[in-house]
Amino acid sequence: MYHVLLYYQFVAIDDPETFADQHRQLCNDLGLKGRILVAPEGLNGTVSGTVGACSAYREAVTKDPRFATMVFKVDEVTGHAFQKMFVRVKKELVTFRADLPSNPLDTTGHRLRPAEWKEKIESGDVIIIDGRTDYEFDIGHFRGAIRPDCESFREFPEWIRANFGDKKDKTILTYCTGGIRCEKLTAFMIHDGFTNVYQLDGGIVSYGKDKETQGALWDGLCYVFDERVTVPINHTDDRRIIGTCHHCGQPTERYVNCRNYCCHSQHLSCEPCESLFNSACSMECMVAPERPVYA
Numbered sequence: 013m014y015h016v017l018l019y020y021q022f023v024a025i026d027d028p029e030t031f032a033d034q035h036r037q038l039c040n041d042l043g044l045k046g047r048i049l050v051a052p053e054g055l056n057g058t059v060s061g062t063v064g065a066c067s068a069y070r071e072a073v074t075k076d077p078r079f080a081t082m083v084f085k086v087d088e089v090t091g092h093a094f095q096k097m098f099v100r101v102k103k104e105l106v107t108f109r110a111d112l113p114s115n116p117l118d119t120t121g122h123r124l125r126p127a128e129w130k131e132k133i134e135s136g137d138v139i140i141i142d143g144r145t146d147y148e149f150d151i152g153h154f155r156g157a158i159r160p161d162c163e164s165f166r167e168f169p170e171w172i173r174a175n176f177g178d179k180k181d182k183t184i185l186t187y188c189t190g191g192i193r194c195e196k197l198t199a200f201m202i203h204d205g206f207t208n209v210y211q212l213d214g215g216i217v218s219y220g221k222d223k224e225t226q227g228a229l230w231d232g233l234c235y236v237f238d239e240r241v242t243v244p245i246n247h248t249d250d251r252r253i254i255g256t257c258h259h260c261g262q263p264t265e266r267y268v269n270c271r272n273y274c275c276h277s278q279h280l281s282c283e284p285c286e287s288l289f290n291s292a293c294s295m296e297c298m299v300a301p302e303r304p305v306y307a
């Protein structure tokens with residue numbers, strides 16, 4: 013059996029390059045695969061490996077006082093969820109590029125545990141902002157959440173100001189996959205003058221594991237950045253399918269990679285449309301030439 017780990021920690025890392033080199037060595041020694049980002053502001057990663065390797069990794073990382081309290085979300089899988097191991101140094105853990113500070117160590121939205129989050133939603137009179145991108149929203153989201161008109165996280169500051177600039181004293185709830193994007197987003201919003209901002213602690217992934225709420229009020233699936241593509245969140249009977257076929261609009265939760273190797277667009281497609289379009293995302297891609305074979 014294998015595990016997938018998802019984790020982050022905002023903490024000052026003085027020499028990210030050296031840290032990344034040592035970290036890469038540790039991961040390679042343990043046979044882990046995945047993506048890890050190292051920045052002066054902290055560490056963010058998702059890796060897969062055998063249960064033993066993942067627990068050895070957790071032990072090694074949390075020995076460092078900077079990561080002693082880091083929370084690991086753990087999923088069971090049957091094999092590696094990634095092809096390769098990448099450890100990269102970046103300026104920011106999530107590329108946000110706000111013109112205001114967005115350091116969660118300085119200030120960040122109030123954290124809500126899953127049961128508190130559900131209660132807040134049910135209390136009404138809240139604005140629920142999906143802190144992810146448009147295509148993540150389209151396969152699943154919290155009931156009543158607002159779809160961000162953003163293809164990437166760096167578009168958020170502008171989108172927030174344009175759409176919520178006149179709602180600074182409203183109760184605002186934000187959520188994202190594992191919680192890290194909301195740390196930055198809510199920090200930015202508070203600096204921008206929002207007064208009542210909450211974030212879902214541990215993100216959607218933790219919410220889906222919570223025994224008490226059982227993922228209630230989540231519709232569809234949660235998009236994840238590994239080979240699983242999506243994971244279930246809502247384990248109650250009240251669960252709706254959100255995704256729609258890119259071709260015919262029927263409800264579906266099936267992802268297909270476009271057959272055209274120049275496009276390779278990941279799109280939702282029902283089974284009949286997949287065979288009708290020969291796994292292509294469009295008519296153009298359907299008639300695109302096969303991948304050339306070079307001698």
Ligand SMILES: [Zn+2]
Binds near residue numbers: 262282
């Ligand atoms: Zn279809």
Ligand SMILES: [Zn+2]
Binds near residue numbers: 270276277293294297
């Ligand atoms: Zn295509």
